Amino acid sequence: MSEEEEDENYVYSDEDELELEEEEEEVYAPPSHGRASEEGASSRGSTESAAMGGKRLQDGTYTLIERSEVEAAMLAKAREVSELLEVSASCAEVLLRYTGWSSERLMEQFLADPEKVSSRCGVDKWTGGCEGSTASSLDSDVALPPAPSGGLTCRICFLEVPASEALTAPCGHSFCGECYEGYLANKIDEGSSCVHATCPEDKCTTLVPPKLWQRALSGIPDKLAKYKTFRIDNFITFSKELRWCPAPNCGKVVRAGACVASVKCAPGGCGFSFCMKCGEEAHQPASCELVQQWAEKCQNESETANWILANTKRCPKCQTRIEKNQGCNHMSCSQCKHEFCWMCMGDWSEHGASTGGYYKCNKFDPLKATDEESDSARAKRELDRYLHYYKRYHGHDQAQKFAVKQLEATEKRMVELQESTHGSWIDVQFLKTANEMVIDCRRALKSTYIFGYYLDPSATKQRELFENLQEHLERFTETLSEMTEQPLETMDRTEVVNITRVTESFLHNLISGAESGLDVVPDAKDPTTKPTVAAS
Amino acid sequence: MADKGRIKKELTELSRDTKSGVTVEVKSEDMHELEGTISGPEGTPYEGGTYVITISIPRGYPFEPPKMKFLTKIWHPNISSQTGAICLDILKDQWSPALTIKTALLSLQALLCSPEPEDPQDAQVATMYKQDPAKFRQTAKFWTETYAQKSDGESAAISRLVEMGFSRDRAVAALAQAGGDETEAVNKLLSS
Incomplete structure (x- = not known):
């Protein structure tokens, strides 16, 4: 058995060819996931983290990082740019903020017109080179000019102050320390925009350097700490390679190399899968744009849809109202024992491959359209089409939620199974893997209905291929979902493991197929006819 | 944080000034509610008019801008003909603590001379x-x-x-x- 190795480490990247026969040790993550880098899995010390901060992640890989590591990464990036542009590191930080933390764009713009960029960023009057900045801090590398020796009248409080109590920004404008403190504390209260605070003088565009922040707010350290937090938040929010985990109360940060479409907040995180580009829940094969369109559409149509879609359905045979409380679509009516599919309400016996039936739940047959059909009929047909997709989208969404809930029960079942079989913890991991696979598939299937809804209706070939892929995945997801809900006594480990793998390969086929524009037939091998993963 | 000392100083200075066509009157004891007037600049359709502006000093003054509104009705692209609300950058994000009530009122006077129809309020x-x-x-x-x-x-x-x-x-x-x-x-x- 190869599951022993799988643990929680995803090892998969898009360039990997999916070959079921080979690499038994390899466990494929949902294809949307990048490769969780080695660093991400192992625990790191603080020295290592500072080092990894600057290290580039390989394309297609990602890792979860801690806040302290984010700071190190920011520092490393600023230092890298500071050496190239021969400016101080805090200056580099400001310049990088200007281009949304893209060093490439900054290089391009800065080298084209350094003066313009510097003055636009408010650092044209800053002095101090890259040699001044230390590895641990960006806060003291900008020189501050002395206050006028004879003291001054502060232009904020209108009081006379001696030079020793005045603070001067690189532009030469001096104000008393107390007013500076009030000014910057007020900026902090305004929120994240405080990182763009300029000299208090009217129309002066010189940015307040970190060193001045530190001097002015030395009396209120918690405000100063907030300033630092805002700087780091800016780095996380705007750099393409970082993203907050969007799950509520998670707060972890994911760092990803190029070409990573979606990531999972794991290991060590909450396990939520999300899109690195738009921050929504992972949605392959549908694109970010389609997901947004769909969300808007659902919002507009939701009342109609909700009105039509009740929470319950009637058993097609005995008409008893049934509430679905488990993830699988294979329903057995508790009253009449009739078995049917929750999606299409058809007889379940037509759904299995054994009966020669065909699982048609994912297909929508548009009614024969006639040219003379009235507008209202067309509108009705459009609504029907939408509802067809929405129902299935919603169905998988609900099933996904059940599966997530089921995870907790699965943990308990794993303990139970371990005790009854006297096996090791690793021996029972397959239950969790199967459960997680169901979640991943449900999520992907959800998105396939968005993808399908917006798929060009005239592209018959593509649609056929897509629906074929979708159907396969749906069938296996249902099987797997049902299997994971079985009582432990009747559960066949080998079978669960096999189906998990086969399902995974279908998930991969579907996503890579959709990504390649559905032009090429994916892997000709059909794992259904040939369960190639040998069970030991 | 509103600094009474600073407001007092500003008011003293304003009372000394008779040339700029700007006056300010205190409306509340805590000096947070003021009323200013500006005269319509010469050579504009506002010439000959006297405009009353309500001024409210926020707690964060002078780090936050004073809130100003025309009490006198006025027909101007950057001032609401209904409510008197003003669209002027220095009263919003371009405020600097080195500015004063007087400079703000003078800016309003300047706004009467040169409207900014590209950034309209009305x-x-x-x-x-x-x-x-x-x-x-x-x-x-x-x-x-x-x-x-x-x-x-x-x-x-x-x-x-x-x-x-x-x-x-x-x-x-x-x-x-x-x-x-x-x-x-x-x-x-x-x-x-």
Whole structure:
């Protein structure tokens, strides 16, 4: 058995060819996931983290990082740019903020017109080179000019102050320390925009350097700490390679190399899968744009849809109202024992491959359209089409939620199974893997209905291929979902493991197929006819 | 955090100044509610008018800008003809603690000289400003005469409309809407 190795480490990247026969040790993550880098899995010390901060992640890989590591990464990036542009590191930080933390764009713009960029960023009057900045801090590398020796009248409080109590920004404008403190504390209260605070003088565009922040707010350290937090938040929010985990109360940060479409907040995180580009829940094969369109559409149509879609359905045979409380679509009516599919309400016996039936739940047959059909009929047909997709989208969404809930029960079942079989913890991991696979598939299937809804209706070939892929995945997801809900006594480990793998390969086929524009037939091998993963 | 010392200093300075055409009066004991006046700049349709502006000093002053609003009705692209709300950058994100109530009022005076129709507060006024400058000037002037001048004598047009049997308020409103054009005002009154 190869599951022993799988643990929680995803090892998969898009360039990997999916070959079921080979690499038994390899466990494929949902294809949307990048490769969780080695660093991400192992625990790191603080020295290592500072080092990894600057290290580039390989394309297609990602890792979860801690806040302290984010700071190190920011520092490393600023230092890298500071050496190239021969400016101080805090200056580099400001310049990088200007281009949304893209060093490439900054290089391009800065080298084209350094003066313009510097003055636009408010650092044209800053002095101090890259040699001044230390590895641990960006806060003291900008020189501050002395206050006028004879003291001054502060232009904020209108009081006379001696030079020793005045603070001067690189532009030469001096104000008393107390007013500076009030000014910057007020900026902090305004929120994240405080990182763009300029000299208090009217129309002066010189940015307040970190060193001045530190001097002015030395009396209120918690405000100063907030300033630092805002700087780091800016780095996380705007750099393409970082993203907050969007799950509520998670707060972890994911760092990803190029070409990573979606990531999972794991290991060590909450396990939520999300899109690195738009921050929504992972949605392959549908694109970010389609997901947004769909969300808007659902919002507009939701009342109609909700009105039509009740929470319950009637058993097609005995008409008893049934509430679905488990993830699988294979329903057995508790009253009449009739078995049917929750999606299409058809007889379940037509759904299995054994009966020669065909699982048609994912297909929508548009009614024969006639040219003379009235507008209202067309509108009705459009609504029907939408509802067809929405129902299935919603169905998988609900099933996904059940599966997530089921995870907790699965943990308990794993303990139970371990005790009854006297096996090791690793021996029972397959239950969790199967459960997680169901979640991943449900999520992907959800998105396939968005993808399908917006798929060009005239592209018959593509649609056929897509629906074929979708159907396969749906069938296996249902099987797997049902299997994971079985009582432990009747559960066949080998079978669960096999189906998990086969399902995974279908998930991969579907996503890579959709990504390649559905032009090429994916892997000709059909794992259904040939369960190639040998069970030991 | 509002610094009373600073407000006091500002007020003393303002009381000494008689040339700039700007005055400020304290309306509340804590000195947080003030009332300022500016005179309409020469060579503009606002010439001869005196504009009252309510000033509210926020707690964060001078790190936060004072809140200002025209109490006197005015026809200007950057000032709401309904509420008197002002669209001016230094009263928002471009505020600097080195600015004062006086400099803010002077900026308002400058705004009366040079409207910014590309950044309008009142779309209707801004449209007129751009499309029909002559009518804009006429209307602004009429509003100045009607609302911003000491009402020692009513304009002849209002008296005539009142003589025709319309109530004074309606006559003023109709004339204001018609930009001072008496015939148009009569038509408006008759058709309403």
